[in-house]
Amino acid sequence: DAGITQSPRYKITETGRQVTLMCHQTWSHSYMFWYRQDLGHGLRLIYYSAAADITDKGEVPDGYVVSRSKTENFPLTLESATRSQTSVYFCAGQPGTSGNTGELFFGEGSRLTVL
Amino acid sequence: QKEVEQNSGPLSVPEGAIASLNCTYSDRVSQSFFWYRQYSGKSPELIMSIYSNGDKEDGRFTAQLNKASQYVSLLIRDSQPSDSATYLCAARLPDYKLSFGAGTTVTVRA
Numbered sequence: 001d002a003g004i005t006q007s008p009r010y011k012i013t014e015t016g017r018q019v020t021l022m023c024h025q026t027w028s029h030s031y032m033f034w035y036r037q038d039l040g041h042g043l044r045l046i047y048y049s050a051a052a053d054i055t056d057k058g059e060v061p062d063g064y065v066v067s068r069s070k071t072e073n074f075p076l077t078l079e080s081a082t083r084s085q086t087s088v089y090f091c092a093g094q095p096g097t098s099g100n101t102g103e104l105f106f107g108e109g110s111r112l113t114v115l
Numbered sequence: 116q117k118e119v120e121q122n123s124g125p126l127s128v129p130e131g132a133i134a135s136l137n138c139t140y141s142d143r144v145s146q147s148f149f150w151y152r153q154y155s156g157k158s159p160e161l162i163m164s165i166y167s168n169g170d171k172e173d174g175r176f177t178a179q180l181n182k183a184s185q186y187v188s189l190l191i192r193d194s195q196p197s198d199s200a201t202y203l204c205a206a207r208l209p210d211y212k213l214s215f216g217a218g219t220t221v222t223v224r225a
Contacts, residue, residue: 035215040217042216045212048212102164106159109157
């Protein structure tokens with residue numbers, strides 16, 4: 001059990017709607033990450049957070065917003081969903097506080113379809 | 116150019132054979148490298164990490180790192196059907212972000 005819970009697991013929405021994907025962790029991970037996974041692209045980093053109230057952009061941040069008011073929650077919001085945001089989204093955490101070691105534990109993923 | 120490139124595969128090997136997966140990276144400053152395994156429809160899980168030049172063995176898995184050639188590989192010895200999965204190579208970049216390759220899908224034929 002990696003202590004990362006994502007919800008919802010599956011979501012269908014329409015273009016232009018706001019969608020929030022939730023990520024909750026129970027292992028006191030300091031670093032948390034949001035990735036999207038698309039065929040042919042592998043995992044691409046959207047946003048990450050080193051601690052509560054500290055977030056930074058990854059490789060593909062456009063169209064996404066994150067917040068981390070509490071250490072255990074790291075929600076990802078699509079402010080106005082587009083078809084290109086159809087993807088599988090993974091939240092990941094890194095145990096401990098000794099810096100970003102790269103050894104990540106992933107949640108089960110949220111499969112989002114934008115019609 | 117992507118920061119991490121993997122041989123695209125897919126790779127099909129008979130049961131009991133060695134599966135060899137390759138990965139190259141573009142940033143010479145990268146110091147930490149990882150192999151994640153992802154079963155179909157599941158999330159990635161870390162199986163190997165390597166930080167120094169040379170080989171690192173863990174059971175049937177051996178990771179190899181050559182920083183001069185900017186090359187990382189994963190060998191799976193005595194391949195089993197349960198090894199059938201997509202293997203993702205990752206490198207930790209200087210800004211501490213983790214960059215993943217597109218993955219290599221391995222199928223072990225019984």
